[in-house]
Amino acid sequence: MTDLEAGHPADARTEPVLAVDIGGTKIAAGVVDADGRVLVSDRAPTLASHDDDADAIWARLHALCESVLDAAGRPAIQGVGVGCGGPMRWPEGAVSPVNLLPWRDFPLRARLAAAYPGLPVRVHNDAVAVVVAEHWQGAGRGVANMLGMVVSTGVGGGLILGGRLIDGGSGNAGHVGHMVVDPQGPPCGCGSRGCVEAFARGPGLAAWAREQGWRPNDPTANARDLADDARADHKVARAAFERAGWALGLGIASAVALCDVERVVLGGGVSQVGPLLFDPLERTLREYARMEFTRHVKVERPILDQDAGIVGAAGFILRGDRYWSAD
Amino acid sequence: MTDLEAGHPADARTEPVLAVDIGGTKIAAGVVDADGRVLVSDRAPTLASHDDDADAIWARLHALCESVLDAAGRPAIQGVGVGCGGPMRWPEGAVSPVNLLPWRDFPLRARLAAAYPGLPVRVHNDAVAVVVAEHWQGAGRGVANMLGMVVSTGVGGGLILGGRLIDGGSGNAGHVGHMVVDPQGPPCGCGSRGCVEAFARGPGLAAWAREQGWRPNDPTANARDLADDARADHKVARAAFERAGWALGLGIASAVALCDVERVVLGGGVSQVGPLLFDPLERTLREYARMEFTRHVKVERPILDQDAGIVGAAGFILRGDRYWSAD
Incomplete structure (x- = not known):
């Protein structure tokens, strides 16, 4: 059962991950260490006003990411994991969240890849991220x-x-x-x-x-x-x-x-x-x-709190052996 | 997509497999080569009479296995794959087929392991064997x-x-x-x-x-x-x-x-x-x-014929990388 316990594989990298959780009402971002602990996290409303277009939402998300990276002391990160409302084209990470109308086939993965060059960016459904978190560290552990x-x-x-x-x-x-x-x-x-x-x-x-x-x-x-x-x-x-x-x-x-x-x-x-x-x-x-x-x-019942979404998003990178099959 | 095509992995062994398909009305056995082709197969009624007890059924199954091995020229085999009516304790291979009352928690895997010592014996549900065959070589290929x-x-x-x-x-x-x-x-x-x-x-x-x-x-x-x-x-x-x-x-x-x-x-x-x-x-x-x-x-619709059950049973051994997770 060792393989199913929490933790990271022997050959895993030790840098933290930038993790993002995007819903219709709020966005959250965090820096998660290689053991899956949330070092820093913050949240913001998804929409600042009804006039927000796709780029305005992106700009707010990017600013939130930068802010948590600053708060964590600008560590070198090993990748970016994202949970986002569906549907989306997967694994391309072009998203059309039901509750976020300005984003229609929005190239979220590509934008993040351009903002954080050279790093893997993995985008999956936000409910899937929560489930991954509960399996990795919560009520489904082992x-x-x-x-x-x-x-x-x-x-x-x-x-x-x-x-x-x-x-x-x-x-x-x-x-x-x-x-x-x-x-x-x-x-x-x-x-x-x-x-x-x-x-x-x-x-x-x-x-x-x-x-x-x-x-x-x-x-x-x-x-x-x-x-x-x-x-x-x-x-x-x-x-x-x-x-x-x-x-x-x-x-x-x-x-x-x-x-x-x-x-x-x-x-x-x-x-x-x-x-x-x-x-x-x-x-x-x-x-x-x-x-x-x-x-x-x-x-x-789940064990994890409202950070589950970013913990699971981090899991797409930190435990890609179990939670990411697409590349 | 190469990994999903039929055939065998590069490191696979080349000996054939003894494959068995056990239903309520008939039993089938075959010798299947390393590429999944049925070299020899034969079948018999599961019950010869209503008085058949667990050991009588086993004796008939074992005789059928020996007979197909003889017909194939007694090749060295790399393992024994079995599809059998459920339910069963799995992967122990202790079977209680709904339509075969004399076998209740019958130690099918253990009996075959004793009859063919030193070889892996893998027993799974008979419907699963048919599905494996269709995925490997039939309508689900690729x-x-x-x-x-x-x-x-x-x-x-x-x-x-x-x-x-x-x-x-x-x-x-x-x-x-x-x-x-x-x-x-x-x-x-x-x-x-x-x-x-x-x-x-x-x-x-x-x-x-x-x-x-x-x-x-x-x-x-x-x-x-x-x-x-x-x-x-x-x-x-x-x-x-x-x-x-x-x-x-x-x-x-x-x-x-x-x-x-x-x-x-x-x-x-x-x-x-x-x-x-x-x-x-x-x-x-x-x-x-x-x-x-x-x-x-x-x-x-499926592509394979009545041999699907033994082809799939052979797949538990020959393509264990895809079709056998238990050991």
Whole structure:
């Protein structure tokens, strides 16, 4: 099992890495040492104003990178690792994040390669980065076969099989949110229907609750407010998380049958509600995962904090033997 | 792409392999050369009589192995590869095939190791062996990410990701037949409900058709007879395959979202019915697989003949770099 423990291979380089995590609302950057510890990190809003164009966003990201490198004392770095909202062309790293409209096929990898010449730059999905971090240093440590899930505005994920990150044909493996759990289910943003994401994404939860008669005082109330109401025993709010847990449990049951993972690590904003989501999830999973090898899968909460995205991004460089297959 | 082409690695040994394929009704054995060509093969019924105990079955299997080795001129062999009906403890190779009751936790790998001392013996699921054969030499050749399916008495499968066979935590990866496609669907033999297998396995098709009023002249009529009736435009028979195709299409859509496979290779007795199954499968798959990366998956028929099981079993030894992870 030594190969699966955290740490770095014997032949690994010792310089730190510049790591970047790009979401629709915030960007984070950090300098991560060769053992995967965050030495310095900082964050900024992704958009300073609604007028921001692609280059303005890039300029702010680059300034943030320079600022953390300064704060770390301008060390020599061995590479740049990036998690960014999808979709993207992978491994080219030309990104079109759903929640960041000014970037459409934006050449993120090429820009970073020009800014930090001579270094490997590796860009992957932001949910995948979080999953890599949890596998490397968190709730999946030492587990050879793991499904990681991030249940938030969307439902993302990543697959670790045989101790390695699985990329699939186009770098899109791990889209557990678009497994179909109910063929007559609600329409999904992807164009299909009945996907896990259609039931379990935060905005979907809130929209369903409204349809069922949830009337929060604040008209902009979201899944976080819905969670508060569920904890206060509001019937519709509880039913919304029950339904999301049901869909997640079904998706996990199918994923375990197909991939024989030993562990699932499920995080993201929606999961913060805790047992109101995890109890129906577990009940559904145990109802549908009945084979000897599927019965024993464990569903765990993540261990790492909000730095997980940059830790995982650093993993693409520091543990490329496991977490980067593309070059 | 060279690494993904058929053939053997530069450092590979040149001796042939003894390859075995064990099902509920027949056993097959062959001698396969280092390039994966079947030099000699033969088959026998698995059970000679209903009284056969575990040792009688083993004795017949061993005699079949000796007979093909004799027919090949008693070459020095480099190992023994086996595909066997599941479930099994893997990689220990202690097997309990669903359709072979006398073998319960039967130490197949240990028996073969004792019979052919000093050689590696590798035992894996029989559906996995067929999938390996199709990836190595058949319809999946050169494809890095592939789901193979065998739709027959059960619905089995195997996953190739990143050019390698995926085993999962207990050697059970690839159980696409137990992905849940309809949470309100019919009970499945695994204890769950709504699994692909509950809709698409041959006996399930025939049973459903009977419930819907299919009245074949022969009371023992099976899925093959149902296929004949479907070709003759019998309404219920057609609906049975339509329903199976729907379930398979849904399972594939979810598998592609999770694993980002570029190709699916689908064979097995039930698939022989052709377009009556594949048309609804394709229709359903295209309805539910709507993302850029899922839209382009291709579903192909297998290329190899009935020797696929022994070719794949040989692959566990001859291409262990891709198809064997356990030692």
